[in-house]
Amino acid sequence: MLLVQHIRDHYDQVLLGLKKRNLVHADAALQQVLALDELRKSSQTQRDQLQAEANTISKEIGILMKEGKTVEATAVRDRSAVLKSQIKELEEQHEQAEEELKTLLYTLPNVPHEAVPAGKSAEDNEVVLTHGEIPTLPEGKLPHWELIKKYDIIDFDLGVKIAGAGFPVYKGKGARLQRALINFFLDQALAAGYLEVQPPILVNEDSGYGTGQLPDKEGQMYYATEDKLYLIPTAEVPITNLYRDVLVNVSDLPIKNVGYTPCFRREAGSWGAHVRGLNRLHQFDKVEIVQITHPDHSYEALEQMNSYVQGLLQQLELPYRVLRLCGGDMGFTSAMTYDMEVYSAAQERWLEVSSVSNFETYQANRLKLRFKGEDKKSQLAHTLNGSALALPRIVASILENNQGPDGIRMPKVLHSYLGFDRI
């Protein structure tokens, strides 16, 4: 959530940023934010003054009663009644202004960093770099949804029986590949100084608001109505919310957490052509890294996470490219996002396998995640996260890129985790 103070102090910059996201009514919305904030403040000032008077009167009544001056006490009590109704009126005005302000702020996305390119869609994303050789596959190459049948390692039909479309069943070497990747990713993160956590995969409403899934993406999460809990779409939600309403010491920064969780996405309305096989699922596995940093160092951390994820892809011997997302393609809460895409040689297309973002104070403001600095004043920290990595498309590209006449070669780095080197 944007800070009103920041909007007031850097109006033009905020406006420009929101326009980069192609937000049509940015100017009107920001003007309304400021107007509502003025109303909020003026009604509070008036209310506080009247309340102060009422408090004084109450004390007087107490003293008069004690002295037995009931007649005088009754007289003062009348004044109190008048104040009470005025206070109530101002109170309602104040609450309404506050409520409207909050609702409006929830509709405003984060302001993109100045380095974020303008643009409307994925077409306008900036390719930062491309790495690795795109393999040339022999005649008769198969897309992964054929390969998994051929080698009987993932069964979609069984998943349909158990749950529905988009819930694959991993079998045999397929299941072991999943487990190997998860362990490899966790071990790598540990070596890079991340603390492993295992959070709940159902979260409450407050957590959904904390990281910005609510109210923006209400329909994209599975919801257990009986208990009012959401299935997490990403470990970002529970892990970042570990630090909701937390005041950390500046010396504890940066905080680095990693967690493996399954992720659940309803993907309402997004099924169609390019989503066969593992390309889009309702349930998938992901290892997520989260950092909480001092505002001065969040972009260093973003670059660090960027190259960390690239390191994973290099070890997995996958050709990839890094994109800097344009304003139009970036997530609601992000200030800057890098996407990593691997090349899937049988589908002959790039697949997004990671998204690394800096949210600056946008989430921290909702979370009330602050740190106490050297000046002993508390201020909002910056939050970041990134996939490191999401499994299905990694599996898809490993299968496709490494297929050959004598099976599918596994990346060397996984051999010890797998216990086999070929499927």
Next chain:
RNA sequence: AGAGAGUUGGGUGAGUGGCUGAAACCAACAGUUUGCUAAACUGUCGUACGGGUUAUACUGUACCGGGGGUUCGAAUCCCCCACUCUCUGCCA
């Protein structure tokens, strides 16, 4: 799931209608004393949103799990909800 007990400041914990933003102790911070450490003593020590100031100072309001109510006045009385603990039940 049933019955009971509870939720107070960084921690322990007092407080059943006005003198309580909240005792006491601990922790923390600053200072005095001490050769150092320790101890002792003195002081400071919550958050949010306003007003005010160049910035301080100063000042108002709210906050004792959350929300609502009674009252001139609520941490304290009433109602609803959440959570924690104990016992019983069920269960990986």
